[in-house]
Amino acid sequence: MQRLILFFIILLVIGCDGKSPVNIYDSEEYKNLTKEEIIVGESVWATTCFRCHMYGNMGAASVRDKVHFEQLATKGFDQLYESVLNGMDGKEGVMPAKGTCFSCSENDIKKSVYYIFHLAKNIQDAELAEKEKIIE
Numbered sequence: 001m002q003r004l005i006l007f008f009i010i011l012l013v014i015g016c017d018g019k020s021p022v023n024i025y026d027s028e029e030y031k032n033l034t035k036e037e038i039i040v041g042e043s044v045w046a047t048t049c050f051r052c053h054m055y056g057n058m059g060a061a062s063v064r065d066k067v068h069f070e071q072l073a074t075k076g077f078d079q080l081y082e083s084v085l086n087g088m089d090g091k092e093g094v095m096p097a098k099g100t101c102f103s104c105s106e107n108d109i110k111k112s113v114y115y116i117f118h119l120a121k122n123i124q125d126a127e128l129a130e131k132e133k134i135i136e
């Protein structure tokens, strides 16, 4: 019984701290991205991010990798943005600060983080549609 009570207390604490990250795909910012914001993100993507994240070079996750991107999405925007802004010494490889876009502003980097998830979803949805066509 004591264990059960402890379990509920832990649940309550986890549930109420207000800090558990919101999946980036469920965030208001992601859902309300404007065309202008997508264009800013896309230009950063095309300048640097794509070199590693298009096909998964240098240990980066490829935008085609649905499982990996869905896992990353659960980290929430703040954590993901922090990783890109300051760089990340990951298990698979190293991402330099700002994903090497040194001339990018913090706002540019923020938009690129939303963009990479936007792109990943579009590519993955397109591939899924393609597969379904083949099966038919």
Ligand code: HEC
Residues within 6 Å of the ligand: 044, 045, 048, 049, 050, 051, 052, 053, 057, 058, 059, 060, 061, 072, 075, 079, 080, 083, 084, 088, 089, 090, 091, 092, 093, 094, 095, 096, 098, 099, 100, 101, 109, 112, 113, 116
């Ligand atoms: C030099 C290659 C390289 C470039 C350029 C690059 N990345 Fe990365 N990125 C990586 C690697 C390596 C990781 C970490 C992989 C691991 O070990 O988990 C990573 C991780 C990430 C993550 C996950 C962070 C986390 O907390 O798990 C995101 C999001 C990301 N990159 C977005 C971007 C964006 C946006 C850009 C462009 C501004 C970019 N990357 C440019 C190599 C790169």
